[in-house]
Amino acid sequence: MLAVGLVVVGVAVATGLTLQAMKDSMMFFVSVTEVAEGKYPENRNFRVGGLVKDGTVQREEGSLEMTFTVTDLRCDLGVSYSGVLPDLFREGQGVVAHGRLNESGMFVADEILAKHDENYMAPEVADSLAEHVQDQTLGLQEGPAECPTSDS
Amino acid sequence: MWKFIHQLASPPHFYRIAPAFIRWLAVPGLLLIAYGTYAGLFVAPMDYQQGDAFRIIYIHVPSAYLSMMAYMIMAVSAGIGLIWRIKLSHAVAAAAAPLGAWFTFLALATGSIWGKPMWGTWWEWGDPRLTSELIMLFLYFGYMALRGAIDDTAKADKASAVLALVGAVNVPIIHFSVEWWSSLHQGPTIIKEGGPAMDAAMLYPLLAMILGFTLVFGALLLRRVRAEVLYRERRTRWVKEMILAGGN
Numbered sequence: 001m002l003a004v005g006l007v008v009v010g011v012a013v014a015t016g017l018t019l020q021a022m023k024d025s026m027m028f029f030v031s032v033t034e035v036a037e038g039k040y041p042e043n044r045n046f047r048v049g050g051l052v053k054d055g056t057v058q059r060e061e062g063s064l065e066m067t068f069t070v071t072d073l074r075c076d077l078g079v080s081y082s083g084v085l086p087d088l089f090r091e092g093q094g095v096v097a098h099g100r101l102n103e104s105g106m107f108v109a110d111e112i113l114a115k116h117d118e119n120y121m122a123p124e125v126a127d128s129l130a131e132h133v134q135d136q137t138l139g140l141q142e143g144p145a146e147c148p149t150s151d152s
Numbered sequence: 153m154w155k156f157i158h159q160l161a162s163p164p165h166f167y168r169i170a171p172a173f174i175r176w177l178a179v180p181g182l183l184l185i186a187y188g189t190y191a192g193l194f195v196a197p198m199d200y201q202q203g204d205a206f207r208i209i210y211i212h213v214p215s216a217y218l219s220m221m222a223y224m225i226m227a228v229s230a231g232i233g234l235i236w237r238i239k240l241s242h243a244v245a246a247a248a249a250p251l252g253a254w255f256t257f258l259a260l261a262t263g264s265i266w267g268k269p270m271w272g273t274w275w276e277w278g279d280p281r282l283t284s285e286l287i288m289l290f291l292y293f294g295y296m297a298l299r300g301a302i303d304d305t306a307k308a309d310k311a312s313a314v315l316a317l318v319g320a321v322n323v324p325i326i327h328f329s330v331e332w333w334s335s336l337h338q339g340p341t342i343i344k345e346g347g348p349a350m351d352a353a354m355l356y357p358l359l360a361m362i363l364g365f366t367l368v369f370g371a372l373l374l375r376r377v378r379a380e381v382l383y384r385e386r387r388t389r390w391v392k393e394m395i396l397a398g399g400n
Contacts, residue, residue: 004234008317015321019332026333028279049334086272088201096336113272116201118341120209120350126200 029096035107036075037148048077048107049096049115057091070095070107075147081109088114161240163381164390170378174371181367188361196354208266210358213342214365216259216285220323222252222369223288226295227320230313240377242309243384245316246299247376251369253292260285271336280329281337284322291319305384 019026029049030040040046053076056069067080068091079097089095094115099108121129159165192210199206226248233241263282264274276282295312302308330339342348348355385391 004231004317007314008231008320011318011321015325019325026280028276028334028336030334084272086270087205088270089272093201111272113276113336114270115336116270116338118338118344118349120199120202120206120341120354122197122351122353123200124197125351 032070032072032075032077033148035077035101040101045098045100045110047096047098048079049094050077052089052091052093052095054091070097077107078105079107079109081112083110083112085112086114088116161238163240163243163385163388166240167378167381167385170374174374174378177367177374178371181364181369181371184360184364185368188357188364191357192361196357197351199354202270205266205269208262210361212259212262212266213358214362215255215262217362218365218369219252219256219259219285219288220326221366222248222255222373223291223316223320223323225373226252227316227323230309230316233309234313234317239309239384240381242313243377243380244373245313246309247380248373249292249295249299251372251376253289253296255369256285256289256292260289267336273336276336279336280333281326281335284326284329288319288322288326291315291322295319 029047032048032050034040035048040048048070050070050072053069053071057066058068059066064082064084065080066082067078069076070079071077079099081097081099089112094117096113096115097107097109098111098113102108160169188210192207196207198204226245229241229248230245232238233245260282263285267276268274295315298315299308299312302311329335330337341350342355342358350358382391
């Protein structure tokens, strides 16, 4: 019984330490604020997650080229993409973009994934909610208004 | 109380009383699944974002929940068997593994089918929720392979029990993966602060499905344990007597 207990405790501690060490690399995507702070892998592709800012989606006539702004309500990041979008892609919804930053600070994505939240409701309910609640932030808290700069 | 548990742990007694429990689990379980399927497909409104496609939740969530539940049952039974040397307990662990593997497969498959239209991808390597659930499928496979590789039942019980216990650390990782790390998968809907984030008309069929799946899982597990007990006790007198008496 003691041996079993020791094995279980030992494995749990080892796993905890491993997870702690891998905390950052286990992240599926980084936030827009982290990109602004310069906390992203350089010289290789990475994923950035946030909300598609309302009114920023611009499509080029007759092609799949498009640009939009992704935000975490603190920082904004311009994204350009050319390709097919998932069903759930829309303004105000969560997205995860895969790609890298170009010289001008634009995120050039080669893949866009949509992320939905944990809320499920009927369309009528959503409509009446939207009337009463102006800004649906989808779980994101309104942070300090200033976006940090990366010159640190 | 102790007498009841002690009796239950005796293989012949368990073998005799299990069918009654199986019936009482399977019948309400199947009724709940029938209600949940009907209400989930026809009564629940469609989702404001995902339309009718969200209805796969009625298979996906119960499967994912049971994949973890089955692992916990397997690990706890294996641990009890290891510590107190209860043979029936090892039989429960051995019987739970294939069921858990199937529910894990169902959760992964339905999640993948759901992910393609909504997220835009069948599978994303590196996503913590997806990857940890896949690791659990491999843990089930490893457990079953290890059992199959050792002929001596007592040795197989012990070795596989250690594997089951070590692998149990993956269960909380799956559960909290969406909170500890950023993930494509959304956070919990039902068990969260401020109550379930779901319309009641969508939630009740889902709860019925979860409970129904659990009861049917219980019935299937008991059936499998019964078969496992019969195989393990195949050389004992009570099995011989039962067969000679024409019982089942």
